[in-house]
Amino acid sequence: MDPTFLSIIMVVVLLGAILLRAPIGLAMGLVGAAGYAALSSVAGLQAYIASAWPDRFLSYELAIVPLFILMGNLATRTGISAALFSASNAWIGHFRGGLAMASVAGCAMFGAISGSSIATASTMARVALPEMRKHKYSDALASGCLAAGGTLGILIPPSIVLIIYALLTEQNIVKLFLAATLPGLLAIVGFMITIAIYVRLYPEEGPSQQPASLSTRLRSLGQVWHIVAIFVIVLGGIYGGFFTPAEGASVGVVLTALAGLLTRELTLEAVITSLIDTAAASAMIFVIIFGADLFNVAMALSRMPTALADWFMAAEVAPMVVLLCIVVFYLVMGCVMDSLSMILLTVPVFFPTVMSLDFGLLPEQQAIWFGILTLVVVEVGMITPPVGMNLFIISAIAKDIPTREIFRGTIPFILSELTRIVLLIAFPALSYWLVTFWN
Secondary structure (H helix, E strand, O other), rough: HHHHHHHHHHHHHHHHHHHHHOOOOHHHHHHHHHHHHHHOOOOHHHHHHHHHHHHHHHHOHHHHHHHHHHHHHHHOOOOOHHHOOOHHHHHHHOOHHHHHHHHHHHHHHHHHHHHOHHHHHHHHHHHHHHHHOOOOEEEEEEEEHHHHHHHHHHHHOOOOOHHHHHHHOOOOOHHHHHHHHHHHHHHHHHHHHHHHHHHHHHHOOOOOOOOOOOHHHHHHHHHHHHHHHHHHHHHHHHOOOOOOHHHHHHHHHHHHHHHHHHHOOOOOHHHHHHHHHHHHHHHHHHHHHHHHHHHHHHHHHOHHHHHHHHHHHOOOHHHHHHHHHHHHHHHHHOOOHHHHHHHHHHHHHHHHHOHHHHHHHHHHHHHHHHHHHOOOOOHHHOOOOOHHHHHHHHHHHOOOEEEEHHHHHHHHHHHHHHHHHHHHHHHHHHHHHHHHHHO
């Protein structure tokens, strides 16, 4: 069978399995194994699995993933989310829509500790949602801002999805973390502006409240100083070259645990639960990684990524048209796939194509720009109906909020995200300027 035709069949079968809600890691692994055997041989497949399994999972860089997951799980169980929301609320909660803004700020700060969108959305929702509903915020605004704020977990460094992108494309993790900082700040500002506009149009959905006293505000800062210290030490140490990302993740785990012990929030039961949850989440991610690895190797054997890049170059399609097609593809697939699976499935195919095009950038700048842009577009998928992961998280926590209200609440934030995507495409320097300055 023609290799290119076989690669098309593989993609169609995989998409069919995804639509039928098959486990994504298993689907990619089985389709990839069948494609590898057809393109090479069963003996070749066995040899590859025998060598690839230890090579892939004994990777030093991959150790970062479970460490940052553990750091996030420990943070979830040490009262950090409540302290972050309380501090944010004390300073900006008195504005119209201020509780929603405080929720976004809390999500941003918690995301800087957890690195996970799902953990950020679920943890902050349990703290902030009851408070907003108590102050007569509409269900749409309350759920929408938390679903959107949760996406900051995979954008604000450290980001697990960004780590995976770095490993797939052999890019510098530290530079990608630094590059994500400015787009992350743009996301926070964009969400704040969205809330401000929303409550101006619908003032009854986000009423103001009495401002906190100065003593309350100062006391709230005293409750979050250790969180700021962890963030500064971990990322400052990584950026400053004092330790590697893996060492920084280890330091973060230790500091988060110490903070929990000092505040007497971290119990033995919480530690055991965190370890179990970390093992389960890491196992799920590793299964997806290995399944994607099999699928992508089979695609490489078919030479489909190379053929795709050659076709675009021969057709003389404008580079920006190719990029826009990729962005639209991500936006559509975000409606039915989770962010990690999309990154693992598509980056090995799209990355060579994008890197073969001329955008007037240096290779490193282009790789960083595409990585940040991909991360932002995938982030939109977390809040895009019908199967945005964060929508399900909020729905599971607030079972009495109709799904249509959650969908309605995310629409303004999706528009904000689309605006940010346009800015990143129009001004690529937003993605790599800090890296250039740091160098």
